[in-house]
Amino acid sequence: MRRDLFHYFKGSPEEVYNAYLSILKEEPFHKNPDQTPNRMLVFGLGMSFKFNMNGGSVHIYFAQKDEGTAVKVHYSIMQLFGARYGAYDDLMLEYVEKALGYSAEPISDLPKDYFDKQ
Numbered sequence: 812m813r814r815d816l817f818h819y820f821k822g823s824p825e826e827v828y829n830a831y832l833s834i835l836k837e838e839p840f841h842k843n844p845d846q847t848p849n850r851m852l853v854f855g856l857g858m859s860f861k862f863n864m865n866g867g868s869v870h871i872y873f874a875q876k877d878e879g880t881a882v883k884v885h886y887s888i889m890q891l892f893g894a895r896y897g898a899y900d901d902l903m904l905e906y907v908e909k910a911l912g913y914s915a916e917p918i919s920d921l922p923k924d925y926f927d928k929q
Contacts, residue, residue, distance in 0.1 A: 812889075813885070813886065814886045815883055815886075817919060818881075818918065819882070821878065821913060822880060822911060822913075825849050826880075826911070827880040830911050831907055832844065837906075840903070844871075851872050851873065853868060853869070853871075855867070867886065868886075869886055872885070874925060876918075876921075881918060882915075883921075886900075
């Protein structure tokens with residue numbers, strides 16, 4: 812199963828990238844993502860009963876949008892049904908918002924190739 816979720820942050824791509832990177836390395840995620848500085852983070856998903864996920868990966872893309880940053884969180888998950896990727900994303904978002912000190916906004920009006928052109 813593949814799913815994309817999009818968020819908008821009022822901060823710079825560097826600021827938002829660093830917030831994601833820092834929260835991913837800490838509790839409760841404990842990830843050591845592959846990095847393309849200020850552009851992309853990639854990490855694997857292990858077995859998780861809490862989120863009903865059994866392997867896969869997450870690619871997080873960052874791009875300048877207006878005065879802030881557009882973020883695309885791309886989930887590639889092994890099973891076809893029942894994965895709680897939205898709940899996993901909500902948890903990441905909660906920690907990132909805490910790290911940044913402000914909330915994200917959902918966005919849905921981006922062209923499919925928006926992150927490729929940045």
